[in-house]
Amino acid sequence: MRWLKPLAAALLIQAAATLPALAGENLDAIKSAGTIRIGTEGTYSPFTFHNSSNELVGFDVEIGRAVAEKLGVKAEFIEGKWDGLIAGLDAKRYDVVINQVGITEARKQKYAFSEPYIASKAVLIVREGNEDIKSFEDLKGKKSAQSLTSNFGKLAEAAGAELVGTDGFDQSIQLVLTRRADATINDSLSFLDFKKQQPQAPVTVVAEKPDADYSGIILRKGDEDLVAAINKALADIKADGTYKTISDKYFGQDVSK
Structure with missing residues (x-):
């Protein structure tokens, strides 16, 4: 039947459109253009945000520029917006996303990731001088300021704390500072950023969970050459001290592990 040939051809074209890029294709295109296009929010301090001069700055922005430099291109x-940021990879609006994207099994089913470049942990924060809370177990019967739907809130509840609902990190810290809450379990990176901005604030970390959550540079599947090039760039900026300089600037310490 003659209609089978055009149908078969159409199916082949459709299949080809859904196949991953040929090895090296994306990297070659980036090198040829002299630019790597990076998707980011621009509204998520201290990772990607606009300063008082409306310049795009932040930890992830500087990491992106450093990686681009190692690739020999511009960023x-x-x-x-976050809700559509990763989907922008599918639409090929950009080559990668650098925006504190957590490496999860669900995302790895559809996308490729670089090696992790930043780690965060759940930490227990109290007001300085608090001798009653030195471990997560000590939260039992204490007031913990938490976003009620967050994983941190669930950790505090599991430890036996009485939850005081908040809108997020900033409000949680304020409740601890004003003694309206005894503690908060929160993100280590947010705490480091807060202490960088307000080093005299009388709050401290007394315990941390051993397991870290890692973020990586996310990109479309199908070009292992590009993944390898980005991984090499990340390794290079760690080896030559660039990563440490950026990390110290925003967090006051190495946040890669």
């Missing part, structure tokens, strides 16, 4: 940042 072009394309901003978008």
Whole structure:
């Protein structure tokens, strides 16, 4: 039947469109253009945000520029809202996303990731001088300031704390500072950023969970050459001290592990 040939051809074209890029294709295109397009929010301090001069700055922005330099190209940042940021990879709006994207099994089913470049842990924060809370177990019967739907809130509840609902990190810290809460379990990176901005604030970390959550540079599957090039760039900026300089600037310490 003659209609089988055009149908078969159409199916082959459709299949080809859904196949991953040929090895090296994306990297070659980036090198040829002289630019790597990076998707980012631009509204998520201290990782990607606009300063008082409206310049795009932040930890992830500087990491992106450093990686681009190692690749021998320039970084072009394309901003978008978080809800559609990763989907922008599918639409090929950009080549990668650098925006504190957590490496999860669900995301790895559809996308490729670089090696982790930043780690965060759940930490227990109290007001300085609090001798009653030195471990997560000590939260039992104490007031813990938490976003009620967050994983941190669930950790505090599991430890037996009485939850005091908040809108997020900043409000949680304020409740601890004003003694309206005894503690908060929160993100280590947020705490480091807060202490960098307000080093005299009388709050301290007394315990941390051993397991870290890692973020990586996320990109479309199908070009292992690009993944390898980005991984090499990340390794290079760690080896030559660039990563430490950026990390110290935003967090006051190495946050890669």
